[in-house]
Structures are given as structure tokens and as C-alpha cells.
Amino acid sequence: MPTSTRSAGTLIFTVANYCFLGIAAALCLFPVLHIVAVSLSSAGPAAANEVVLWPIEFTMSSYSVLVSKASFLTSFGISVERTVLGVALNTTLTLLMGYPLSKTSKELPGRNVYMWMLVFVMLFNAGLVPNYLLIKTLGLIDSIWALVLPSAVPIFNIILVMNFMKMLPREIEEAAYVDGASYWVSWWKLILPLSKPVIATIVLFSFVMHWNSWYDGLIYMNDNKNYPLQTFLYTVIQEQDITSIEQANEATSVNGVTLKAAQIFIAMVPILFLYPFLQKYFTKGIVIGAVKG
């Protein structure tokens, strides 16, 4: 009798657990599917909030309007540019700095000074106004470099790479040193090939950071022609009433709501595309970064 009640209890728990997790998972996906459905619906049902998860009066016209919408295409291009430049710079600098910092103070005199320099600015920011004035003083307002250089040294990623390289067996390098290899050779030929998992992690970290950044665009770009996609979307979302009036004339089956949905979805596409890799390496990265004592 106790065995059967226990298994009944276990069964109820299992069913309830599957239901609960299933609902939680569905809720996470709901907004994404909803926005796709809206973007593929006609203006009328979309504006009346009738679309839930399936398009009503299916049409691709939002997307055909979008491909000829100059402001959207320009900002998409700027986002691609900043992401490519930013990820390249972030990754190079992170790998260059993570390696020396993974050495002891004996091998790298002044290591702890470097470390404190980096950790201090990770925890203490001068604030919005001083940052803005610096970018202005340097003449970087409206320049793509204002979106790339201030975040060029991702300190958290450096710590991640440093911790990863610390865990590599020291013997690997010792043999090379005896053969007279320089640190550069050892870094390039021995350490980097072994660091592929952490490299994938930091590339993805900076990709997501750059692709999703919007605030720097809003502050540092005076001319909205220079807005990256997320900043451009911010203005679209905040000024949707104006947009819907403007767009009403463009095509009868397209209005502000469906066009906005299409733009939101396109902005998600690179993230969704990379998502299988994101899941794999972010999980690894967060474990290397957090659990490592």
C-alpha cells in the first residue's frame, strides 16, 4: 500500500511538473511567435489585436515594404558594420589580454596592477555625462567608432579567457619555452588552438552585445541616419503613432503595426540564427566564468 501511494504521488508530481515546465517554455516562445504572426497578417486584424499565434489574412506585404524602406536598410547595414568591427576588435583584444593575465606576477611583472585597472572600471563607471563629453571631445559623435571603441575591451570576457587559460596544463608551454619559443609563438600555436571553446563563447557574447546595443546609438549619434538597427527600432516603437500615419498611404494591407512587427522580427533573426550555438557556448561560458573559484 505505501508503495502504490508513493508511486501515485510520484505520478501526479511528474505530470504536474511536465505541465508546469511545458507552460513556462511556451510562455517564453509566445512573444516571438506572436510577432511573426502579426508581421504576416493584414493591417485590419493586426491593428484590432485579433492576431494571436496564427496570421489572419496572410500577406507578405510588410516585408515587401520593408525591403524598400531606406531608413530600415541603412540602420541594418550600420548594425552589421558595428557588429563585425566590434566583434573583431573585442575578440582580438580579449585574447591578447587574457593570455598575459593568465600568467603569474613572476612571469608578468605588474600583472596585478593591470588586473586592478581593469576590474576598477568594470565596477565603477564615470557616468553618462562624462562619457558623452569624452566622445564629443574626441570628435566621434556620429562616427561608427563611437559604437565600437568605448566597448572595445570587454573586461568580463577577458576574465573568462584568463580563467580558461589558467586551467590549461602548464607543461604544454614549458616544452616550447625550452625549445626557445617566444610567448607570441606559444600563444598563437599552442594556447589559441586549445582555447576554441572559450573563443566561441566570447565571440558570441560580443556578437549579442553589439547586435542588441541601442543606447550608445541614441546618445552618440546626432543624425538618425547613423542609428544602428536597435536604436532605429527604438524610435519606431516610441513613435509608432506617427509611423502608422506615415505608412498608411504606402500600401493598403500594411500599417504601422504589421510593419513594426516585421522590423522587430528581422532584428531578431541573427540572434535566432545563432541560437543553437549561443545555447551551447553560453552555457559553457557561464559555467567557466561563474563556478571557477
Place this chain on the structure above:
Amino acid sequence: MRGAKLGRSWQLHVMMMPGILLVLVFMYGPMPGIVLAFKDFIPTKGIFGSDWVGLETFAYMMDLPDSMQVFWNTLKIAFLKIVFNFPIPIIVAILINEVRKAVFKRTVQTMIYLPHFLSWVILSGIFIDLFSQTGIVNKALGLFGISPIFFMGEPGHFIKLLIATDVWKNFGYSTIIYLAAITGIDDSLYESARIDGANRFKQIWHITLPGLSPIILLVLTLSLGGILDAGFDQVFNMYNPLVWSSSDIIDTYVYRLAIVEANYSLGTAIGLLKSVVGFVLIVTSYLIAKKYSDYTIF
């Protein structure tokens, strides 16, 4: 051998140089601008030519009713976020761990991590419509006979919306660290518990939770360092003037002061106060974490 190593250390310094230069320019470069908090900034005179006013800006800030409101809003939102963001991922991680079907487990994980990677710009674009007065959520509530709730315009409801959507975005991703910790728990503990007749709940209560307690304490301690961080990205993208009374936070206030009203001195002063207090809080939480769970960031 050691002599040879020291002789080569310049190579390591060269590797550090490009990054260190960028850090000096773009992260330390703004620091002198902090003096604006103690000056009456006049653009034509520049940062260093403007007159010193000492702590006048801070005194002025204390007198502004807005600043106090903004300070309390920040604390309230950040505190509520910690209260809800803290336990939910622990519960979900334990529940995921109880799932025996690997396919279901993986699918759930894939789906609940996703929101973490979407920006608040994108999400606000979706949520503002979903939670509008005539939006899908209110339509669904209407099916149960609940009259429309003005989520986006009623200050009290808006805070609940902020907390709920923040939990929605982050709970899945936050389970990762707990799931990793659970895999570190010794399997033989569960085996012997089963032999002793402990059921699922008893195993969770007596083995999983105690096994997680060090990491739970660590996460809680570190999250206290963020008590001044109410989530600028989220609030800035979702709020509107109707809900400023409950949801204007330090960072959104500084943005409007500095960028919209060009009141640089006040913007700098409030930003500085937040940075200093935030710094002290984070360092304190790190020190506590270090003392009690051997946690170090480097």
C-alpha cells in the same frame, strides 16, 4: 631559466598594450569629467574653465522632490526584482532536474533560455502592444470576465509588469548555474536515499537543496550589489510619462536631465552618486562572497 623568462616578459606587456591604451582613453578618459558634479557647467567655458560650486549641486539635488522619488523608485524596483528573480530559477532548475525524458528536458531548456538573448528594445515593442488596454492580454482577461487593466498607464500595475517581464526574460537563463551545480552533486547520495525509502520530495529537500545552498548564497550575495540597478534598458524602453511617478529610476532621470535638458552638472552629480554607492555595494558583496564561499572573480 628564470632569467630568460623575465627577459621575455616584455612580450607579454606588448600584448597588453593595445587594450590598456583603449581602457585608458575610453574608460579612464571620462573620469576627469566627474569634476562637473562640483562645477557650474557652462559649455562655452568648457569642463575645466567652469566655476567651482563645491557641493551646491548635491544640495540642490537633495531639495528636488524628483530626486528622492527617483531614488526610492529605483530601490523598490530593484528590490522587488531580486525578490522574484532569486527563488524562481532555483525552483525551475530543480523541476527541470526531475524530468527524466531527455528530449523534453532539452526542449524546455532551449525555449526558456531564448528571451535572455533578445534586447529590451525588441521586447518592449512586443510587450507594449500585448499589454495595451485593447491588447491580447486584456482580451484574454476579458474571457474570464475581468475588465481591462491599464498595465502601461497605471503606475502600480506598471511596476508589476516590469517585474513580471523581467522575470520572464531572465528566469530561464539563470537556471543554468543551478543546473550546473546540481550535476556536481554526488549521485550516490540519491541512491542511498532511495534505498532508505526517501521519495522525490524528500530527496529534493534533503539532498538537492543542501547541495545547492553554497551557490544559492553566492548568487544572493552578489545580487545585493545590484540593488541600485533597477534595469535601465527595460524601464527606458517600456515606460512613459503616465507611470513616471512609480517607475522613473536614477538612470532614466539622469538621461532626461543630461541629454534632454542638457543639465550636465546635475546629471553628472546624480550619476556619480549612483556610481559611488553602487561601487561600494558591489565591492562589499564581493568581499562577503569571498569570505563565505571562496568566490573570487580573478
